[in-house]
Amino acid sequence: MTTVAIIGAHSVLFEPIVKALKQASNVKFPIRAVTRKIGPSEVSDDKVKYYEATADDDKTYDPVLTGTDVIINLTPPSVEESKYNSILKSIERVGVKNFKFYIPSQFGVELSEFPFRPLVYIKQQHSEKARKLGLKTVDVFNSYFVNKGGFLDTILAHLGYQGDNKVIIRGDPDQLFNVSHVDDIGLSIASLIDNVDKASIPDTLRIYSDRVSQKEFYDAYEKRHNVKLERSYESKEEALRKATEKLNSGFKPADFLYYLNVGVSQSPEGGFAFKGDGRDIVNPGEKYFKWRKFANFYD
Numbered sequence: 001m002t003t004v005a006i007i008g009a010h011s012v013l014f015e016p017i018v019k020a021l022k023q024a025s026n027v028k029f030p031i032r033a034v035t036r037k038i039g040p041s042e043v044s045d046d047k048v049k050y051y052e053a054t055a056d057d058d059k060t061y062d063p064v065l066t067g068t069d070v071i072i073n074l075t076p077p078s079v080e081e082s083k084y085n086s087i088l089k090s091i092e093r094v095g096v097k098n099f100k101f102y103i104p105s106q107f108g109v110e111l112s113e114f115p116f117r118p119l120v121y122i123k124q125q126h127s128e129k130a131r132k133l134g135l136k137t138v139d140v141f142n143s144y145f146v147n148k149g150g151f152l153d154t155i156l157a158h159l160g161y162q163g164d165n166k167v168i169i170r171g172d173p174d175q176l177f178n179v180s181h182v183d184d185i186g187l188s189i190a191s192l193i194d195n196v197d198k199a200s201i202p203d204t205l206r207i208y209s210d211r212v213s214q215k216e217f218y219d220a221y222e223k224r225h226n227v228k229l230e231r232s233y234e235s236k237e238e239a240l241r242k243a244t245e246k247l248n249s250g251f252k253p254a255d256f257l258y259y260l261n262v263g264v265s266q267s268p269e270g271g272f273a274f275k276g277d278g279r280d281i282v283n284p285g286e287k288y289f290k291w292r293k294f295a296n297f298y299d
C-alpha cells in the first residue's frame with residue numbers, strides 16, 4: 001500500500017487528483033493533504049488528512065513526509081526561487097530511500113522542447129536537483145489542461161485571447177496541439193501508483209487527453225459562448241521572432257502566458273504537441289479509463 005502526500009491543497013489539480021486516488025486500490029488512506037493554512041473548508045476525514053506546512057520553513061514538511069511513499073507537488077513556480085527547493089531539504093532529512101517516487105510540480109509544457117528555456121529554468125533545475133539526490137523523480141507533462149471556470153475556459157491568454165472577443169492565432173491554425181482534462185491527469189497519477197511497476201516508471205511521463213487545433217478550439221469557444229471572435233493571425237516564424245526580441249529586452253512575469261502561447265505556435269515543436277508515450281504506460285489500450293475527448297471537456 002502507498003501513502004501519498006499532496007502539497008498545495010488549493011491547487012486546481014488537487015481535487016481531481018484526490019478524486020482519482022480515492023478510487024485507487026493501492027493507496028493507503030488517509031491521503032496527506034498539505035496546505036499552508038488549514039481553513040474551515042479543509043476538514044480531515046478517514047480518506048484525507050490535512051497538514052500545515054510551508055516552503056518558507058522546510059522543517060514544517062518533515063512530519064508529513066515521514067512515512068510518505070509518494071509525494072505530489074502542486075506548488076506554483078511563482079514561489080520564491082530560494083524557497084522552491086525547500087521540499088528537497090525535508091526529503092533529504094527524512095531519507096531519500098524512503099520514497100517510492102516524487103512528482104514535482106510540472107503539469108504543463110514539455111520543458112525540453114520549450115523555446116524559452118530561461119522561463120522554465122526553476123522547474124527544470126528542481127527536477128535535476130531531485131534526481132541528483134537519488135530521488136526517483138517523475139516529470140508529468142500534460143500540455144495545457146482545461147479546468148472549468150479556469151484555464152482554457154475563462155483564462156485564455158496562453159492561447160492568444162486578447163479580451164473583447166479578439167484573438168491572435170499564432171502559428172498554423174490547423175496544427176494540432178495536446179490538451180488534457182484535469183480528471184485524466186488525476187487518473188494517470190492514480191494509475192502510476194496502482195498499476196506501474198516502480199522499476200518501469202519513467203523519468204518523464206508525457207500524457208494528454210486529446211489533440212485540438214487552435215481553429216477547432218476557437219470554433220468551439222464561439223459556439224459555447226454564442227459569440228463571434230475577431231481573429232487575426234501571426235505566422236510561426238513571426239511569433240518566434242517577436243517573442244525572442246521581447247524576451248531579449250527583459251522578462252516581465254505578466255508576459256508569461258504570452259510566451260507559452262508562442263510555444264504553442266511552434267507546434268509540432270515547442271513543447272505542446274509532444275508524443276504521448278506516457279499514455280501507454282498509465283493506460284495501455286485504455287485499459288483503466290477512457291481518455292476524455294475535447295468535445296466533452298466542458299460538459
Ligand SMILES: NC(=O)c1ccc[n+]([C@@H]2O[C@H](COP(=O)([O-])OP(=O)(O)OC[C@H]3O[C@@H](n4cnc5c(N)ncnc54)[C@H](OP(=O)(O)O)[C@@H]3O)[C@@H](O)[C@H]2O)c1
Nearest residue numbers: 008009010011012035036055075076105107108143144145
Ligand atoms: N498546463 C496548464 O494549463 C497549467 C495551468 C496552470 C498551472 N499549471 C501548473 O500546474 C501546477 C499547479 O498550478 P496551480 O495553478 O494549481 O498553482 P497555484 O494555484 O498558483 O498554487 C497551487 C498551490 O500551491 C500552494 N502554494 C502556493 N504558494 C506556496 C508557497 N510559497 N509555499 C507552499 N505552498 C504554496 C497553495 O496551496 P495552499 O494554499 O493549500 O498552501 C496553492 O493553492 C503548477 O506547476 C503550474 O505551473 C499548468
